[in-house]
Amino acid sequence: MKIGGKQYRAIWPGDDLDCVEVIDQTRLPHELRIVRLGSAEECAAAIRDMVVRGAPLIGAAAAYGIALAVRADPSDASIARASALLLETRPTAINLRWALERMKETLRGLTPAKRADEARELAGRIADEEAAACRAMGNLGAGIVREAWERCGKTRPVRILTHCNAGWLATVDWGTALAPVYVAQEQGIPVHVWVDETRPRNQGMLTAWELGQQGVPHAIVVDNAGGHLMQKGLVDLCIVGTDRTTSRGDVCNKIGTYLKALAAHDNDVPFYVACPTSSIDWTLDDGLASIPIEQRDEAEVTHIGGIGPGGDLVRVRIAPVGSPAHNCGFDVTPGRLVTALITERGVCPASKDGLRHLFGRAS
Amino acid sequence: MKIGGKQYRAIWPGDDLDCVEVIDQTRLPHELRIVRLGSAEECAAAIRDMVVRGAPLIGAAAAYGIALAVRADPSDASIARASALLLETRPTAINLRWALERMKETLRGLTPAKRADEARELAGRIADEEAAACRAMGNLGAGIVREAWERCGKTRPVRILTHCNAGWLATVDWGTALAPVYVAQEQGIPVHVWVDETRPRNQGMLTAWELGQQGVPHAIVVDNAGGHLMQKGLVDLCIVGTDRTTSRGDVCNKIGTYLKALAAHDNDVPFYVACPTSSIDWTLDDGLASIPIEQRDEAEVTHIGGIGPGGDLVRVRIAPVGSPAHNCGFDVTPGRLVTALITERGVCPASKDGLRHLFGRAS
Numbered sequence: 161m162k163i164g165g166k167q168y169r170a171i172w173p174g175d176d177l178d179c180v181e182v183i184d185q186t187r188l189p190h191e192l193r194i195v196r197l198g199s200a201e202e203c204a205a206a207i208r209d210m211v212v213r214g215a216p217l218i219g220a221a222a223a224y225g226i227a228l229a230v231r232a233d234p235s236d237a238s239i240a241r242a243s244a245l246l247l248e249t250r251p252t253a254i255n256l257r258w259a260l261e262r263m264k265e266t267l268r269g270l271t272p273a274k275r276a277d278e279a280r281e282l283a284g285r286i287a288d289e290e291a292a293a294c295r296a297m298g299n300l301g302a303g304i305v306r307e308a309w310e311r312c313g314k315t316r317p318v319r320i321l322t323h324c325n326a327g328w329l330a331t332v333d334w335g336t337a338l339a340p341v342y343v344a345q346e347q348g349i350p351v352h353v354w355v356d357e358t359r360p361r362n363q364g365m366l367t368a369w370e371l372g373q374q375g376v377p378h379a380i381v382v383d384n385a386g387g388h389l390m391q392k393g394l395v396d397l398c399i400v401g402t403d404r405t406t407s408r409g410d411v412c413n414k415i416g417t418y419l420k421a422l423a424a425h426d427n428d429v430p431f432y433v434a435c436p437t438s439s440i441d442w443t444l445d446d447g448l449a450s451i452p453i454e455q456r457d458e459a460e461v462t463h464i465g466g467i468g469p470g471g472d473l474v475r476v477r478i479a480p481v482g483s484p485a486h487n488c489g490f491d492v493t494p495g496r497l498v499t500a501l502i503t504e505r506g507v508c509p510a511s512k513d514g515l516r517h518l519f520g521r522a523s
Numbered sequence: 524m525k526i527g528g529k530q531y532r533a534i535w536p537g538d539d540l541d542c543v544e545v546i547d548q549t550r551l552p553h554e555l556r557i558v559r560l561g562s563a564e565e566c567a568a569a570i571r572d573m574v575v576r577g578a579p580l581i582g583a584a585a586a587y588g589i590a591l592a593v594r595a596d597p598s599d600a601s602i603a604r605a606s607a608l609l610l611e612t613r614p615t616a617i618n619l620r621w622a623l624e625r626m627k628e629t630l631r632g633l634t635p636a637k638r639a640d641e642a643r644e645l646a647g648r649i650a651d652e653e654a655a656a657c658r659a660m661g662n663l664g665a666g667i668v669r670e671a672w673e674r675c676g677k678t679r680p681v682r683i684l685t686h687c688n689a690g691w692l693a694t695v696d697w698g699t700a701l702a703p704v705y706v707a708q709e710q711g712i713p714v715h716v717w718v719d720e721t722r723p724r725n726q727g728m729l730t731a732w733e734l735g736q737q738g739v740p741h742a743i744v745v746d747n748a749g750g751h752l753m754q755k756g757l758v759d760l761c762i763v764g765t766d767r768t769t770s771r772g773d774v775c776n777k778i779g780t781y782l783k784a785l786a787a788h789d790n791d792v793p794f795y796v797a798c799p800t801s802s803i804d805w806t807l808d809d810g811l812a813s814i815p816i817e818q819r820d821e822a823e824v825t826h827i828g829g830i831g832p833g834g835d836l837v838r839v840r841i842a843p844v845g846s847p848a849h850n851c852g853f854d855v856t857p858g859r860l861v862t863a864l865i866t867e868r869g870v871c872p873a874s875k876d877g878l879r880h881l882f883g884r885a886s
Contacts, residue, residue: 189842189843189846190843354849355846357722357824358747359720359722359745359746359747360745362841365841365842365843365846368842368843368846369843369846371846372843372845372846378846378847379846379847379848379849380824380825380842380846380847380848380849381824381848381849381850382722382723382746382778382779382824382850383722383745383746383747383779384721384722384746384777384778384779384782384854385778385779385849385850385851385854386782387779387781387782387785387854388778388781388816388851388853388854388855389851391781391811391854391855392811414747415745415747415748415751416745416746416747416748416750418750418751418754418786419747419749419750419782419783419785419786420782422750422782422785422786422789423781423782423785426785448754448755453751461720461743461744461745462743463829464827464829464839464841465839465841466826466827466839466840466841467839467840468831468837468838468839469837469838474831474832474837474839475831475832476827476828476829476830476831476837476839477829477830478725478728478827478828478829479552479728479731479743480552480553480728480731480732480735482735483552483718483728483731483732483734483735483741483742483743484741484742484743485742485743485744486717486742486743486744486748487744487745487748488748488751488752490751491747491748491750491751491754492751492754
C-alpha cells in the first residue's frame with residue numbers, strides 16, 4: 161500500500177542478502193523510519209518490542225529471522241536456537257508458530273549447504289502468500305461491504321467499525337480487516353471507518369494513519385464509543401482481525417474485541433473476523449480456556465507517547481504515582497458472537513462445522 | 524475524604540461570603556490546586572471546562588453559582604440569567620437542572636433582600652444533602668459488597684470494577700459508586716478495585732488517585748480490559764455512577780458504561796448503579812431515544828496530558844495529523860442490563876415498577 165503516494169510493504173528483503181527491512185511501527189504514526197534487521201536476534205527483538213506487530217507480519221518476520229540465522233550458520237542447532245528465540249517473543253498469535261514450523265519442516269529435509277537459499281526464498285514466499293491471502297480476503301470482504309451499500313440504497317457510505325490495526329502494516333500488504341475496505345474503495349464503494357483508538361498501545365492510530373494515506377474517510381473514536389455508535393445506528397458492520405482462531409471459531413484478538421462483539425450482537429450489527437488460514441489453530445477448541453493471553457508491562461497503561469509542544473516524540477505519565485496497572489493484551493470472542501469468518505478460501509460460520517466444511521477437514 | 528491524611532470535600536464555601544472553593548480536577552491526579560470561584564460566570568466556566576465534574580458535584584457547583592449571582596444582584600433577572608448560563612454548560616447530567624430548579628423555586632418566594640442569605644444556605648444544604656445521600660448509598664452498597672465477600676467464604680478481597688470517577692471528587696463527599704467501597708473498607712471488608720482508565724478524559728486516574736489516598740487496593744486497566752477480566756472470573760461485581768436515570772431505569776453514564784454492562788450480563792456478574800435521587804429524571808422513559816448526549820471537542824481524543832520527562836504537565840498529540848475524531852461523552856445502559864439501582868432510599872430494580880415502588884409514586 162502507499163505512504164505519501166509511494167508503494168510499500170511492511171517487510172521486504174534488503175538489497176544485499178544479509179538483512180530484512182521493516183517499518184518501525186513504534187514510531188508511527190508520527191515518524192516513518194525504516195529499520196534493518198540483520199540477525200534472528202534482531203528479528204526477535206523487533207517482534208518483542210513491537211517494532212513489527214500484527215499476527216501475519218510477525219509470522220513473516222519470524223520466517224526471515226530463521227533465514228538470517230541459517231545464512232549465518234545452517235546447522236540444525238542454529239535453526240533450533242533461532243526458532244526457540246523467536247517463538248518465545250509473543251505467546252498469543254499463532255502465525256508465529258505456524259511460520260516457524262513451516263520453515264523448520266522444509267529446512268530439515270535439506271543438507272546445510274542448500275539451506276540458506278531455500279530459507280530466504282521460503283521466507284519471501286510466506287510473505288507473498290500472506291499478501292495474496294489478504295488480497296483474497298479483501299475481495300470476499302468487499303462483497304460484504306457492497307451488500308451493505310446496496311441495503312442502504314447506495315445513499316451513503318458504508319460505516320465500518322474496526323478495532324486495533326489489522327491493516328497492511330500488520331500483515332505485509334493489504335491487511336486482513338482493512339483489506340475489504342481498500343478493495344471496496346478500489347471498486348468505488350464509499351466507506352467511512354470508525355477507528356477504535358485501541359488502548360493501551362493505540363494501534364488505532366496506525367489504522368487512522370494507513371487510512372489517511374490511502375484517502376479513506378475515517379474518524380478516530382475512543383474504545384468506549386463503539387457501543388453507543390451501534391445503539392444509534394451509526395455502524396453498518398464491524399470487521400476485525402484475529403491473532404488466533406480455534407477450530408470451533410473462537411477468536412482471540414486485541415483486548416477489547418470481545419466488548420465490541422457483544423455490542424454488535426446486542427444491536428444486530430454484523431460482526432466479521434478477517435481470518436487468514438495462518439491464524440487458525442486446529443489443535444484448540446475452547447479459546448477462552450486454552451489460548452495463552454500475553455501479560456504486558458504495566459507502563460503501557462500508565463504512560464503514553466505522543467508529539468509534545470516542541471514537536472518531539474515524548475512519553476508522559478498519565479497515572480497517579482503509586483497506582484499499579486494490569487495489562488492483558490488480548491481477549492477471546494466466542495464464535496457465537498461472530499457473524500462469519502472471512503478467510504482467503506471463502507466466508508464461513510465461526511463454528512466447528514463452518515470451518516470443517518470450508519477446509520474439507522474430517523471431524 | 525482524605526488527601527495526604529487531611530479531610531476535604533470537593534466543594535466548600537470560602538471563608539468570606541463572596542466565593543466558593545473547589546479542587547481543580549483538570550490538574551489531578553498530578554497536582555492538587557484549589558480554585559476560588561467568585562461569580563456565577565466563574566462557576567459556569569468551571570463546570571464547562573471540567574474543573575469541577577461529576578453529576579452531583581456540578582449540581583452543587585451550580586447551586587453555589589446561583590448564590591453568588593444573588594449576592595451580586597438579587598433580582599429575578601439576575602437569577603434567570605445565571606440559571607440560563609449554568610444550565611447550558613453540560614447537557615447530559617440531570618443534577619444540574621435539578622439543583623437550579625430547586626434554587627429558583629425557593630428564591631422565587633422571597634423578597635430580593637432576603638435572597639442572598641437563603642441562597643447561600645440552600646446551596647450549602649444541597650451540598651450537605653448530596654454528601655448524606657452518598658453516605659447512605661455507601662451503607663447500602665457495603666451490604667452488597669459484604670454479601671459478595673461472604674459468597675467467596677471471606678477467603679479473598681471482593682473485586683469490584685468501576686468506570687469513570689464516581690468517587691468523592693465527583694460528588695462533594697464519599698462518592699456514589701465508590702461510597703460502598705469506602706464504607707466496606709471502614710467495616711473491615713477487603714476490596715480490590717479494577718479502575719477503568721475511562722478515555723478520553725481518563726477520569727479513572729482520579730479514581731485511582733482517590734483510592735490511593737484512602738489506602739484502597741486497586742489496579743488501573745484500560746477500558747478494553749473489563750470484558751476479559753469478567754470472562755476470567757476476576758470481577759465479583761461492577762458499580763458505576765449515573766448522570767441521568769430515567770423513570771424506567773435506563774442509565775446514562777460516561778461513554779463505555781454500556782459495554783461493561785453487556786460484559787457483566789454475558790458473564791453473570793452483578794452490575795449495580797449508584798443512583799442518588801437527584802440523578803433521576805422522572806420526565807423521561809426511553810433513555811436511548813430521549814437523553815441528549817454531549818458531543819465534546821475532538822482534541823480530547825487526539826491529544827492527552829501527562830507528566831513529561833521534565834516533571835511538568837504537558838499535552839501530547841497521539842493521533843496522526845489530519846485524522847478527525849468523534850467524541851461523544853455518554854452512553855445509555857438499558858435498565859435490563861442493570862442488576863439494581865442503589866439509591867439513598869434503598870436498593871431497587873432498574874425498572875418502572877422498581878423505582879415507582881421505592882419512591883411511592885403513582886403510575
